[in-house]
Amino acid sequence: MPASRLRRVAVLVLEGAKPLDVGIPAQVFTTRASMPYEVRLCGAAPGLVSGGDGLSYHVAHGLDTLGWADIVFIPGYRFPDREDPPPAVVEALVAAHGRGARLAAISTGAFALAATGLLEGRRATTHWHYTRALAAKHPHVRVDENVLFVDEGSVLTSAGAASGIDLCLHILRGDLGVAASNHAARRLVAAPYRSGGQAQYVPRSVPEPLGERFAVTREWALSRLDEPLTLDLMARQAAVSPRTFSRRFVEETGYTPMQWVMRARIDRARELLERSERGVEQIAADVGLGTGANLRMHFQRILGTTPSEYRRTFTRGE
Numbered sequence: 001m002p003a004s005r006l007r008r009v010a011v012l013v014l015e016g017a018k019p020l021d022v023g024i025p026a027q028v029f030t031t032r033a034s035m036p037y038e039v040r041l042c043g044a045a046p047g048l049v050s051g052g053d054g055l056s057y058h059v060a061h062g063l064d065t066l067g068w069a070d071i072v073f074i075p076g077y078r079f080p081d082r083e084d085p086p087p088a089v090v091e092a093l094v095a096a097h098g099r100g101a102r103l104a105a106i107s108t109g110a111f112a113l114a115a116t117g118l119l120e121g122r123r124a125t126t127h128w129h130y131t132r133a134l135a136a137k138h139p140h141v142r143v144d145e146n147v148l149f150v151d152e153g154s155v156l157t158s159a160g161a162a163s164g165i166d167l168c169l170h171i172l173r174g175d176l177g178v179a180a181s182n183h184a185a186r187r188l189v190a191a192p193y194r195s196g197g198q199a200q201y202v203p204r205s206v207p208e209p210l211g212e213r214f215a216v217t218r219e220w221a222l223s224r225l226d227e228p229l230t231l232d233l234m235a236r237q238a239a240v241s242p243r244t245f246s247r248r249f250v251e252e253t254g255y256t257p258m259q260w261v262m263r264a265r266i267d268r269a270r271e272l273l274e275r276s277e278r279g280v281e282q283i284a285a286d287v288g289l290g291t292g293a294n295l296r297m298h299f300q301r302i303l304g305t306t307p308s309e310y311r312r313t314f315t316r317g318e
Contacts, residue, residue, distance in 0.1 A: 007175065009039045010069035012093075013059050014077045014085055014112060017051045020161035021075030021106045028168040028184060029071075035184075036176075040065050044089050052078040063088060066096040071171070076107030076126075076161070081133040084115040094118070097154060104156040104171065106164035113155060114138040123150045124157040132254075146304050165190050214238055214249055221261060225268055226288045229261050265289055266302050273311040280307050 009029045013022055022041070029037040042061035043049045049057045066072055072093065084090065093116045097103055105113040110126035111134060113119055119141045126134050131145040144150060149158035149167040158167035165188060173181040217238040221229055234257050235245035249257045265287040272283045284295035292307075299307050 005036065007037045008068055008070045009037050009073065010061075010065045010071070011039065011041045011073045011075065012066065012089070012112075013041055013043045013049045013051070013057050013075065014089070014109075015044075015050055016078035017049065017057065018076045018078070018107065018161060019051060019053055019055050021077075021109065021164055022051070022057065024106065024161065024164040025073040025075070025104075025168055028165070028172070028188070034180075040068070042066070044086055063092040066092045066101070067099065069096060069101050071102045071104060072096050074103065074105040074109035074112050075164075076105075076109045077112075078108075080108035080111035080126075080130065081137055085112045090115050100154075102154050102156065102171075104158075104167060106158050106167065107160050110134060110157045111137070113157065114141055118155050119152075119157075122152045122155065124152070124155075125150050125159050126157060127160040146302070214245070214252060218260075222264055225261070225265050226286055229288070231257050234261075262298060263302060266299060269295060269299065269307065270303075270310065270314075273307055274314045283307070 007029075009025065011022060011025050026039055026041065029035065029039050040061050041057065041059045042063065042065035043057070043059040045062045046060055047058070049059055051057055074093075089112070093103060093113070097116070097118055103113055103116075103118065105124075105126075107127045108130055110119070110124055111130075114124065114134065114137070119138065121140060121142070123142045123144050124134070125131070125144050125147050128145055131143050134141065135143040147159070148163040149156065149170060151170065156167060156171070158164050169181045169185055169190070172184055217234055220237050221234060231242050231246060234249075235242040238245050240248070246257060249255075249260070253260055255263065268287045269283050269289070272278055272286060276283075278286070280292040280295060284290055284292050287295070289295045289298065296306060299305070299310070303310065305313075
């Protein structure tokens, strides 16, 4: 796409739309001399759209705008896991994609995009609070809970609202180059590129259990993270066989016992990085990971960042 061509951007405002999710693409791509974009807000029909968080939007355009657009943004909205958008919205999104438009979902807008079937077999993300709901509702979508955004070419998804900025800057880099993206980032007072993924912003990487059969065993393990913990030890504490313990533990938590222990250790390391001045080697010993190298490896794998970068992010300004 030549740099001189005016690109047409539609922001699709659905019922319950979140204010930041609507505002980010509208502001990033708003028409100005330095930015070859034209932005139109649209809805299922022109008129007033009730949004989330006490706001409403008056949109001048209806679904025909999706046929005009080169890029369609789908902001997040409230209660995305309850029901799909109206069939006319889903059909218009599919038609826009068929004509060559890129579809970019911000946060829970991924649910509307998934309703089109265009994410089937593809990677996608959404706000961390809804990743499990998205995976359950659309089991053929490969939900990645650890990233800020996913670019699958003609369909893109991002995590929570601030990750919409990351996605928009990524699109700008692809359309106009790094200089234009950096210029937009400076105007937004945002980082041109954020390291790591959304996993580092999740309160705990250990998920809420789906059952309570082994609650006592989990508490027992959490109090002994600095000690060797094995499947046999945990099964013995739970008074069941290792095979039964492993199977039922996965049913309760979605993770194997050893995966759960590792994430619990990373969570403890996060707390120590945020609240203490201990070095990485000491923290690794405190959480049962032995060496700083081992902590760094698992921290990167689970959170997509390093302990040092995490500490800088979450202690900055204190």
